[in-house]
Amino acid sequence: MALIVQKYGGTSVGSVERIQAVAGKVKMARDRGEDVVVVVSAMSGETNRLVDLAHQIQERPIPRELDVLLSTGEQVTIALLSMALEKIGCPARSYTGGQVHILTDSAHNKARIRDIDAARVQADLDAGRVVVVAGFQGVDEAGNITTLGRGGSDTTAVAMAAALKAAECQIFTDVDGVYTTDPRVEPRARRLDRITFEEMLEMASLGSKVLQIRAVEFAGKYNVPLRVLSSFEAGEGTLITFEEDGMEQAKISGIAFSRDEAKLTILGVPDEPGVAYKILGPISEANIEVDMIVQNIAQDSTTDFTFTVHRNDFPRAMEVLENTARELGAREVLGDDVIVKISLVGVGMRSHAGIASKMFETLAKEGINIRMISTSEIKISVVVDEKYLELGVRALHEAFELHGEDNA
């Protein structure tokens, strides 16, 4: 009998009615002959309610006690879902993270899973029960309750699937799969039937907020086939898996983008060893994360240096950079926070030349000026003015033939 792990997020279990609907979906899988482990989040709104209580007492709640508090959210859901399953004739048993020994490190509020004792779960499965596990939580070696941080339930599901050698880990969300790009920008965006772990990582980190990055990494590491599908509609969703040899691979899988970008340039810095560190060291000390970094070749023993940060960090980053410029005797500091990043993602670009030039040509035809370029093995990112975001995404979607057949 195939074993699958299903994960339902906070919106999917946001009310008693929705919990009952989830029970119905689980029962359907059972009726298909599958063994099912269900991982659930707290009912939507519950975690915020609890955080709110804590904040009434401490601005920065003690991490250990915050975990004791927050972990109750999922515990409520597992009990209610188990009741709903039993009610429709589906024997079930609930477990907290501690009860199935989801062992984590002791980093409260952002713990990482080290190990899961699958024996207890397996015994229940063997007895014909659905096992309902609280997501997002675990215990450390000393038995303290830990939580994995926001969205950690995805990671719990993948870890359970890995520990139980499940055939598939299904993440039920409020979207019906991973799309070639955001359908709100390009209505002809197409749901992908398959995508590789690497592509999904690039898509997720670039703003497709379907899955937690850590869960995708985890699934890739333990080779757990991951499927994203809708809690509310029928459909096969998107399967995230390893690249298969011989599978005809599209050159490009999708177009990701990010609106919250800002770029900073320092002009005329001395072209000498260590200058990059002198510029980015103070930025990092100010706890600002840097995304793209570009340095042009030197002219006249000076060079220009550009990088991007999250738009929220822009004012502080400018301040830090202006200090640095004075210290280095740089010529000028420039900043721009009305820019966006558009990225083509696809494992196919490894073996296909000409992707980059086609991308640049497409944008040029539309009169879109490229401000920065950065590439990785399966991704090309460009920075353009914010006003060109929709135009750029749609032009690229068309040029790389990403439209669905139905709605092309």
Next chain:
Amino acid sequence: MALIVQKYGGTSVGSVERIQAVAGKVKMARDRGEDVVVVVSAMSGETNRLVDLAHQIQERPIPRELDVLLSTGEQVTIALLSMALEKIGCPARSYTGGQVHILTDSAHNKARIRDIDAARVQADLDAGRVVVVAGFQGVDEAGNITTLGRGGSDTTAVAMAAALKAAECQIFTDVDGVYTTDPRVEPRARRLDRITFEEMLEMASLGSKVLQIRAVEFAGKYNVPLRVLSSFEAGEGTLITFEEDGMEQAKISGIAFSRDEAKLTILGVPDEPGVAYKILGPISEANIEVDMIVQNIAQDSTTDFTFTVHRNDFPRAMEVLENTARELGAREVLGDDVIVKISLVGVGMRSHAGIASKMFETLAKEGINIRMISTSEIKISVVVDEKYLELGVRALHEAFELHGEDNA
């Protein structure tokens, strides 16, 4: 350093503000040089909210899952109280029932404590921390979450005190102690400084809802001095302890009463062995609890048999008894559900004759007819018409000199 266990009920921790007030009281004890273990209930209203969620799914929720659900209530409180303690400079650490191995049997919803592993708690105390423990909950041998039933937090507190050999177990409630009788009936009722375990048991089971009977039994069994005091006012409360030799003992400690009584009489049943069983067997099979039982001596080979039940069970009990009467060929069945029970309680009555006759004389003087009488070693109970409740309690309170000096 003396160790005390403090228990705060749902009303005492009913809001963030009240939790902060509790933290203040705990810190006062710390500042007096005491080691403190705090046992808390769920915030008032929370348990009902959770039960409500369960009932939206199942009329009779699965006991195991109901315990998983309900135990989150106390878990929220322990986290918030620990934060509130840390905030005022009082190092604290929270534990669920499972984390301190409050081992119970597997009777979900009404489990009984078997053992507590005090080592972990002791280690925290030795490190100078306040230990905050979730009341009402434990785990069975297999690690399933169990709850002790309503009011079980009192029992948790007493069990912790016994396991840690605490100097005292303090139960903070919304009353400031145990009174000679209900002050709403007799405004001159006096708070008792001390009362014995036996007396407290009789008072509690007769309707003084200050403490859970099981907690008192437990405290008596393990010789844990128990103190009832107010969460909201200063004061010494009432100490519940063993009778001390040489202590001058009042004859009567208090007057308990119960309004929710009903009595049933079956007249003219054959006076033969086994008849009591034939009458009460069907009642017990209908899950109706019987309190007082009186059988008069036989006349003409038949006898009359009277017993009392909770008023809610009266209609069903009448139905059952009328069936029985037909089967036994009894003459008649009588019922009365406008009666009450008044009881004198005091260990002093063991050594003092004449208590009963003084009681009957006092009631007779007021024209109160006694319908039933039942006695135990430290209690005399009478059943009277409901309309006489206040008059009877006040007359007895006066006759046995229970008034306080201040408000006599």
